[in-house]
Amino acid sequence: MLTVTEAAAEAITALTAQEGSEDSSGLRFAMHSQQGDSPQLAVSVAPQPESGDRVLGADGGPKVFLEPEAAALLDDKVLDVQQDETGEVAFAVLPQAQSGS
Structure with missing residues (x-):
């Protein structure tokens, strides 16, 4: 299942509050498109999940809605935020750390 870092959760909270959205x-x-081996994801602030979406997050906290194909693609990933050289913050999908000995 997709893991959301604390930084990403804070960014989601800020984004949904900025949109003036409800709890x-x-x-x-x-899924936006599939070009060769690199699927493209569309990310948006949504007022509520759509039918069939997987919902991550607790009541009162930040939520992530995953369309079924996106959920399958992101199942073993981590959602984080990264800052570029200009200070812009963007969401990043990273591989989960492998637990091992």
């Missing part, structure tokens, strides 16, 4: 809103990931 039920969240960040929604959906």
